[in-house]
Amino acid sequence: MRNLKTLGVLLGLLTGFALPNAQALETQLLDKNESTEIPRSNVPVFGQSLFQGAFKDQPFSGFNPDYRITVGDQINLQLWGAYSFSATLAVDPQGNIFVPEVGPVHVAGVKNGELNDFVLRHVKSVFKKNVRAYANLEASQPVKVFVTGYVKNPGLYNGYSSDSILYYLDSAGGIDRDSGSFIDVKVVRGDQLLQSVNLYNFLTKGSMPALQLRNGDTIVIGARNGAVSIEGAVQQAAEIEFNGPYTQLGEMLLVTKPDPQANFARITQVIDDQQQASYLPLEEALNTVLYPGARVELVRDNDIKSISVSVSGELDGPASYVLPYGATLEDLLSQLQYRGNADQSAVQLYRKSVAKKQRAALERSLDALQMEVLTRQPNTELEKGAQSENAAMIQKFIAEARKAHPRGQVVLANNPNAGTMLLEDGDRLVVPLKNSTVSVVGEVIFPTSLVFNARHTLENYIEMAGGFSNNANQDELVILHLDGTISRVKKRKFDNRLKDILRPGDEIMVMPEVRSSELQVTKDVTEILYRIAVGTAAVLSF
Structure with a gap:
């Protein structure tokens, strides 16, 4: 109880008011020798489970009606009636197939759903009657696509023009967990950007752009810009990426849905070299600005296993401490590093309740x-x-x-048992000069x-x-x-x-x-x- 001998505590005296717009938690500039980085969470990166072989082991050879015929595709053609013919025709480099007695038919760019009618019109331009035709896309063009950027195994990968970019990313070992972006995926053809893809749209909505890849196309995974960790009472704890210098908690929760009973958020982040911690009702926290590296824990107020206490004033070290539920004042005081000019006899404790x-x-x-x-x-x-x-x-x-709003000071003075006082989540301790x-x-x-x-x-x-x-x-x-x-x-x-x-x-x-x-x-x-x-x-x- 060495810290309390200088305190002086009289429990039960309750004073203190604060300005209406005072922040819930004060912050303290960390010592230059102290790291302002928040330890990285162990939660998985949102989307990392995509690349475990499920796509590369199942190439997509089927076609949707909007697929456009391209060079190298295989078309099965059947003619019957007054003239019979059956063969699988490859689309040549000029984009044509050669139909006997009809000649070259330019099919490149024709939608798959319109292919049969398109070929039949050309056949009937020669055979006015008694000849019928059926054209069916049998196989798409084999292609080789480059995959590069922040993937595990950059390289050139075989596939079909109808395969999705997920097939090629999975073939390359997936996006690098530590540095790759799931929201900055680009498909490049030559020196032109063909498509930008945000894989979060696929993960949350099942939306994936229909792309027809060609030989030599390149899929490029950009570097991760910023990310925050969301854990606790959520449907899927994850590290979530975002573009720009900051985001809001409400936007992140559109990706990883909160538990229906979650009603509070504990937020820890570093802003302007200051480590800040706050514990807010979830509705209030939705508009909170989050910066890269922030950690958020959603909790049910009846399921709190730890508490956050902020400290400020003449102290070195972190501006907030996470303690087990049931921690006492002495548990906190024993961890503090006082500066030489700290007045330990005037420690101030503020409490929301x-x-x-x-x-x-x-x-x-x-x-x-x-x-x-x-x-x-x-x-x-x-x-x-x-x-x-x-x-x-x-x-x-x-x-x-x-207009006066209480600050909730619990006055500490001359009580040897003060160290056994239980701390509450959101308590604020100030050590004055x-x-x-x-x-x-x-x-x-x-x-x-x-x-x-x-x-x-x-x-x-x-x-x-x-x-x-x-x-x-x-x-x-x-x-x-x-x-x-x-x-x-x-x-x-x-x-x-x-x-x-x-x-x-x-x-x-x-x-x-x-x-x-x-x-x-x-x-x-x-x-x-x-x-x-x-x-x-x-x-x-x-």
Whole structure:
């Protein structure tokens, strides 16, 4: 428990608010000697199972109606009636077949589905009647196709013009797992691009362009651009490729479908040399921008086996830690690498579940105050006028107070058992820098930060901040300590040296004086002001 001897923990004190647009997880610049690369996932590359011999062992010799006859194809021709003939004719280099008594018929480029009618018309141009014809494509041209780029075995491979590019890729051993692209496949004829193919369309939709390859055509596999790993509660855990500098999680999930019960996403990635980790509801995470190398784990919130905790401040090492479910505060602290200027006595822990409770408590207080103001019945016309003015002022205060959003700080101070506290997924730990100043905020003339001096009293600090403003509560001051605890000091002690009560890094908070004709309203507003001030380290005017 060596880390906790310097902490000081009082479990149960819960404070802290944050700005509405604050990010869910802070990040920390990694030390230059630390690697910012996220370890590669062991999940398979999406599509790598395509190339296991299923295509190269089954060449495609059949034809669809849109197949166009080309040089080298074999056509079975039958003539009967007044003239009989039966033979298999090869399409010659000029694209013709020679029909006896008819002559050369140019069939290159004719669709397979139209071949019979096309040949029959030429036959009838000579045999006006009593001769019938039947033409059928029997075999396509044998071809040799180059396969190169990021494949396992680049080379020249035999096949037929009707074979798909999957046949030739499989013959070449498939796309290289570590460097080849499944979405950047090009078919080149001479110096011209014949077709660009994205194999994800075949994997997810069964869509494959119908290409007729020729001798000397080249299939080129490009280099992988970027990829992210998707695992956990998905139908197929995989490393998924994308084009461009970044993508979004929603686009990646169109490829590898999420489990219907998945409702959270844990995302880890490096952005601008900063390693970031976040744990977000799946709906919110769909628009998250993902950069190459990102790792995403979809989870069911009732099936969490590990938790992510972010750390920031005066630390070396990663900006987030993945710990087993049930890990304690001490488990995390024992892994931290503190810098020389770290203030280990003021470690701050922020928790989402606490923030929700704080928010609910604040809303209840504001609702009660609003009800009190709106339901009070004046006795005289004079009271009615005063109440109307007072109600407007309270309503304005309530509107401003609702903008405060809890941050959920769990204050740590002086409890030897604090290390046994269980961490929660999404917790955020901050280790501040050792401080040498004291801040004075709130209802003073010049809110400022001053160098700490043990000889100074609260009265001295207030004077150096220009003195109390006209709206200041001069009967009590609040001291917000760096570790999140608070001290309330009455007026009679303003000119005392506070020894250990006031410490470097503290904030002296001068609260506004609440002026209301109603005692209950004064008490309610004062309570809310103190709650917000302690949580946000700022004083809300009244």
